[in-house]
Amino acid sequence: MASGMPPIDELEREAIRTRLRDLGPGIEGIQGWLDPNSGGVLYQLACKVAPTPNVVELGSWKGRSTAWLASGLRDRGAGQVLAVDTWAGTSNEPGHARLLAGYAADQLFEEFGANMRRLDLQAQVVAWRMTTLEAARRWDRGVSIGLLHIDAAHDYDSVRADFEHWSPHVVAGGLVVFDDVPTWPGPTRLVSELPRWFRFFGASPNQWIVVKD
Numbered sequence: 001m002a003s004g005m006p007p008i009d010e011l012e013r014e015a016i017r018t019r020l021r022d023l024g025p026g027i028e029g030i031q032g033w034l035d036p037n038s039g040g041v042l043y044q045l046a047c048k049v050a051p052t053p054n055v056v057e058l059g060s061w062k063g064r065s066t067a068w069l070a071s072g073l074r075d076r077g078a079g080q081v082l083a084v085d086t087w088a089g090t091s092n093e094p095g096h097a098r099l100l101a102g103y104a105a106d107q108l109f110e111e112f113g114a115n116m117r118r119l120d121l122q123a124q125v126v127a128w129r130m131t132t133l134e135a136a137r138r139w140d141r142g143v144s145i146g147l148l149h150i151d152a153a154h155d156y157d158s159v160r161a162d163f164e165h166w167s168p169h170v171v172a173g174g175l176v177v178f179d180d181v182p183t184w185p186g187p188t189r190l191v192s193e194l195p196r197w198f199r200f201f202g203a204s205p206n207q208w209i210v211v212k213d
Contacts (some may be wrong), residue, residue, distance in 0.1 A: 032064030046072030050146035053079020
């Protein structure tokens with residue numbers, strides 16, 4: 001559990017545990033790499049902690065993390081996840097090429113959509129099929145982000161570009177979640193170089209979470 005979570009009483013804690021157990025089987029059936037405990041943290045950040053219910057996810061694959069975030073917003077009763085991905089895999093990650101061997105051009109995107117429909121999360125998810133930097137140029141500068149989940153290309157330059165283009169839109173008190181820390185060198189290096197107005201909030205399995213002052 002992320003260390004910066006606000007204190008809750010035992011009754012609410014048990015209610016959250018029960019809700020996560022209810023959601024888990026449906027979401028964990030989606031192929032992906034997100035640890036179930038980290039999924040539960042994303043749910044709680046979206047549902048209970050993010051100061052605004054505007055969530056942006058950079059890199060969605062088949063929607064495992066998207067579903068945790070969207071479920072949190074559905075239970076919150078407000079907001080949407082903007083899921084940004086090319087749905088073509090990342091060219092410098094060989095594992096993607098192996099997993100997508102034999103896929104048709106739109107198949108990964110269609111699987112993502114099917115997973116959201118199966119979980120009845122269509123109302124909570126908006127998909128932008130483009131690169132993260134194309135999406136940043138399209139983003140409405142007047143809309144503040146409460147939670148930014150960075151999980152697209154994992155090389156250092158790409159992670160840094162995603163952070164630099166998107167973090168200015170995160171509202172004060174908003175959160176940035178870096179996936180694959182410490183297992184990938186790119187995001188792991190970047191979190192050691194963040195400007196001082198991004199403070200450590202907490203960590204969960206393979207995630208590093210900061211809050212913006």
